[in-house]
Amino acid sequence: MHEFGLAFVTAFHLIADFDPGLVGIVGLSLRVSLTAVLLSALIGLPLGAAVAAFRFPGRRAVTLFLNTAMGLPPVVVGLIVYLILSRSGPLGVLGLLFTPTAMIVAQTLLIVPIVAALTRQIVEDLLVEYGDLLRVMGTGPVTTLFTLLSEARWSLLTIVLAGFGRASAEVGAVMIVGGNIDRVTRVMTTSIALETSKGDLPLALGLGVILMTLSLSVNFAAAMVRETRRA
Amino acid sequence: MLRRSFVLGCAAAAALLLGSVQPTTAADRFITVASTTSTEDSGLFKSILPKFTEKTGIEVRVVAKGTGQAIDIAKRGDADVLFVHHKPSEDKFVAEGFSTERKPVMYNDFVIVGPKADPAKVGGSKDVSAALKSIAAAKAPFVSRGDDSGTHKSEQALWKTAGVDPTTGDGWYRAIGQGMGATLNTAAAVSGYAMTDRATWLSFKNRGDLDILVEGDKRLFNQYGVMLVNPAKFSHVKAADGQAFVDWLVSAEGQQAIADYKINGNSLFFPNANEPGA
Numbered sequence: 001m002h003e004f005g006l007a008f009v010t011a012f013h014l015i016a017d018f019d020p021g022l023v024g025i026v027g028l029s030l031r032v033s034l035t036a037v038l039l040s041a042l043i044g045l046p047l048g049a050a051v052a053a054f055r056f057p058g059r060r061a062v063t064l065f066l067n068t069a070m071g072l073p074p075v076v077v078g079l080i081v082y083l084i085l086s087r088s089g090p091l092g093v094l095g096l097l098f099t100p101t102a103m104i105v106a107q108t109l110l111i112v113p114i115v116a117a118l119t120r121q122i123v124e125d126l127l128v129e130y131g132d133l134l135r136v137m138g139t140g141p142v143t144t145l146f147t148l149l150s151e152a153r154w155s156l157l158t159i160v161l162a163g164f165g166r167a168s169a170e171v172g173a174v175m176i177v178g179g180n181i182d183r184v185t186r187v188m189t190t191s192i193a194l195e196t197s198k199g200d201l202p203l204a205l206g207l208g209v210i211l212m213t214l215s216l217s218v219n220f221a222a223a224m225v226r227e228t229r230r231a
Numbered sequence: 232m233l234r235r236s237f238v239l240g241c242a243a244a245a246a247l248l249l250g251s252v253q254p255t256t257a258a259d260r261f262i263t264v265a266s267t268t269s270t271e272d273s274g275l276f277k278s279i280l281p282k283f284t285e286k287t288g289i290e291v292r293v294v295a296k297g298t299g300q301a302i303d304i305a306k307r308g309d310a311d312v313l314f315v316h317h318k319p320s321e322d323k324f325v326a327e328g329f330s331t332e333r334k335p336v337m338y339n340d341f342v343i344v345g346p347k348a349d350p351a352k353v354g355g356s357k358d359v360s361a362a363l364k365s366i367a368a369a370k371a372p373f374v375s376r377g378d379d380s381g382t383h384k385s386e387q388a389l390w391k392t393a394g395v396d397p398t399t400g401d402g403w404y405r406a407i408g409q410g411m412g413a414t415l416n417t418a419a420a421v422s423g424y425a426m427t428d429r430a431t432w433l434s435f436k437n438r439g440d441l442d443i444l445v446e447g448d449k450r451l452f453n454q455y456g457v458m459l460v461n462p463a464k465f466s467h468v469k470a471a472d473g474q475a476f477v478d479w480l481v482s483a484e485g486q487q488a489i490a491d492y493k494i495n496g497n498s499l500f501f502p503n504a505n506e507p508g509a
Contacts, residue, residue, distance in 0.1 A: 098263060197412025198436065199412055
């Protein structure tokens with residue numbers, strides 16, 4: 001049990017000393033996961049709303065696909081991105097394997113289905129309420145989408161946070177496509193995996209404490225925005 | 232009104248993030264080295280790479296995997312240099328044209344670790360074959376890498392020499408398909424035996440009840456080799472900078488840097504670039 005105590009002491013020391021290695025790792029984690037979340041929101045929110053608002057052939061199949069893809073195993077997504085970005089793969093010329101960009105791509109693929117699938121459900125529920133009104137007003141498709149997304153924005157914020165949670169917590173995809181290279185592609189989760197494999201369990205758990213603190217801060221910030229804007 | 236604030240919020244978030252997206256490191260001169268967990272986890276690279284970078288200005292980016300996976304990364308052209316420890320695989324890599332030359336760099340040795348209670352009674356033995364036979368006979372838990380790494384391949388060869396096929400046993404032989412550290416963590420958790428390279432063991436912190444029980448057998452020798460990925464095969468390979476790293480590792484300076492890396496006064500790797508046939 002004393003490992004748990006040690007973990008908190010380790011975490012406290014790492015934060016208090018403003019450990020430069022740690023600052024870089026935390027910065028990269030935030031940069032990769034927040035960028036992936038932003039891209040996912042830009043793609044997933046309109047996509048989910050469109051699937052909910054418009055009737056088109058194959059709509060149910062798309063819904064089923066999005067719902068299933070929410071459970072994509074990170075390690076499988078990592079492997080697919082790895083094979084595509086490898087020098088021997090179709091996009092090998094770009095030389096993106098083992099870079100933060102590759103990690104962003106993998107995480108975006110992981111989160112887009114989550115954002116899109118949950119957005120679809122929320123917007124669909126909203127349509128029950130607003131559908132008639134929008135039809136009466138005769139708004140165009142783009143305006144309809146924006147109105148719906150805007151009306152649902154606080155629920156959508158929770159979805160985006162769920163996406164961030166998934167991105168910042170996953171290790172399978174970033175380990176494979178990033179390669180866990182020191183100071184280049186090493187993020188919080190891959191550091192935890194590395195320290196575990198070195199047998200330094202208190203340090204690994206300490207990093208886990210910091211990662212959760214970070215996640216808490218992001219969620220807290222979102223909650224603050226929500227409260228102030230609502231008031 | 233609501234829509235505008237939503238769009239504004241999105242735009243602000245985008246600006247914030249794009250502003251933060253910048254190259255992680257200033258150095259644009261770097262090579263990618265596919266290597267093994269033992270060289271990374273033991274802290275060797277952290278000790279020697281800054282010396283190379285300081286001298287040449289070339290940053291070395293290490294992707295540390297098991298030898299099998301490291302070779303695969305190099306074969307796909309995703310690394311400039313391969314630095315691993317399984318000579319037969321390395322010779323095959325060269326024979327297949329993925330490199331033009333393999334150079335021996337250093338060695339260390341494998342050891343068999345196990346619980347201090349030592350149910351198979353192998354402690355102090357210098358005969359690894361006899362020790363493995365005893366472990367099999369006692370059906371004592373043995374945790375194997377099972378991941379096609381250099382260590383795993385060497386372990387399999389030793390079982391063969393001992394005349395035992397551990398995979399037919401009834402559950403005492405556990406191939407976990409993970410790295411050296413995870414294997415040692417597992418062995419510590421189940422009070423089992425495991426084969427590890429000495430460097431990883433010396434730097435490993437979660438030893439639990441485990442101790443070195445078998446060491447010193449010549450068959451436990453563990454040689455490391457380095458090779459530049461063939462630029463004729465992959466035109467994007469950074470041949471000059473990669474070769475500079477290979478040359479430095481086997482130079483007097485690189486060899487000294489390897490010898491200088493110690494934990495608690497123990498050397499982890501022994502340079503032997505000049506040993507013929509190593």
